[in-house]
Amino acid sequence: MDFKGKTVLVTGAGKGIGRAIAEGLAARGANVVALTRSEADLETLKAEIGCRTIAVDLADAAATAAAASEAGPVDFLVNNAGTTALDSFLDVSVETMNHLLAVNTIAPMIMSQAYARDRIARGLKGAIVNVSSVSSFIGFADHAAYCASKGALDAMTRVMANELGRQGIRVNAVNPTVTLTPMAVKAWSDPAKSAGMLNRIPLGRFADPKDVADVVLYLLGNEAGMINGIAMPVDGGFMIN
Numbered sequence: 248m249d250f251k252g253k254t255v256l257v258t259g260a261g262k263g264i265g266r267a268i269a270e271g272l273a274a275r276g277a278n279v280v281a282l283t284r285s286e287a288d289l290e291t292l293k294a295e296i297g298c299r300t301i302a303v304d305l306a307d308a309a310a311t312a313a314a315a316s317e318a319g320p321v322d323f324l325v326n327n328a329g330t331t332a333l334d335s336f337l338d339v340s341v342e343t344m345n346h347l348l349a350v351n352t353i354a355p356m357i358m359s360q361a362y363a364r365d366r367i368a369r370g371l372k373g374a375i376v377n378v379s380s381v382s383s384f385i386g387f388a389d390h391a392a393y394c395a396s397k398g399a400l401d402a403m404t405r406v407m408a409n410e411l412g413r414q415g416i417r418v419n420a421v422n423p424t425v426t427l428t429p430m431a432v433k434a435w436s437d438p439a440k441s442a443g444m445l446n447r448i449p450l451g452r453f454a455d456p457k458d459v460a461d462v463v464l465y466l467l468g469n470e471a472g473m474i475n476g477i478a479m480p481v482d483g484g485f486m487i488n
């Protein structure tokens with residue numbers, strides 16, 4: 248996986264999985280454009296890997312569209328930024344549902360439209376990876392808005408793969424299980440709940456951010472040149488249980 252001379256836009260690059268993706272890409276020669284909300288994270292990442300940085304709240308569609316055009320042109324796109332909320336189906340509010348859809352589904356749509364329009368206009372091939380979740384496939388209690396937003400992201404990924412694939416732009420999703428990042432600590436801090444999840448993972452551990460980042464890099468690169476439209480679990484076998 249060699250990204251020398253390639254420019255890659257990574258959303259949510261400040262922390263967790265997105266940061267591991269940005270670090271992995273930079274280590275393989277990529278010029279990273281890091282886009283996230285917290286300026287402080289962008290500063291530390293810039294000091295670490297020398298990336299270009301853009302601060303934006305992806306819940307704001309107009310600001311996201313402006314950031315997408317500021318970020319381009321790039322060779323590859325990783326839609327990684329995401330957020331969660333812990334509400335049962337009966338309690339989830341319209342505001343929460345709208346917020347998670349805005350960040351987890353609509354922002355990837357806006358970013359991908361800008362990316363793909365540029366690639367197509369210039370007659371160039373490309374690749375997009377959307378960071379989804381096993382929550383797309385499983386009805387986890389208290390994750391109504393999150394599961395819905397990731398299910399929608401996977402559905403959109405398939406349409407993108409169908410339409411954009413015909414223009415030489417491959418689009419795939421990765422679907423991690425619990426991955427040990429700040430967001431996972433928020434969602435899985437209850438030991439009883441995490442023990443139940445761990446028991447369902449044959450490999451006996453949660454994912455590390457690098458486990459997910461390595462798969463994202465593979466799907467972006469030439470080695471995955473015939474892979475288009477998949478939702479790839481990165482889950483230690485969780486999905487077979």
Ligand code: NDP
Nearest residue numbers: 259261262263264284285304305329380425426428430431
């Ligand atoms: P983290 O919370 O560790 O990092 C998320 C990153 O996305 C942060 O840099 C965060 O910035 C950014 N982000 C979140 N909301 C916004 C926003 N509105 N605008 C701009 N940037 C934003 O999460 P993870 O690394 O765990 O998650 C990365 C992706 O992986 C997400 O899509 C998540 O759904 C998915 N995932 C994670 C799993 C896990 O167990 N960790 C499991 C399965 C999927 P800031 O901190 O400034 O808000």
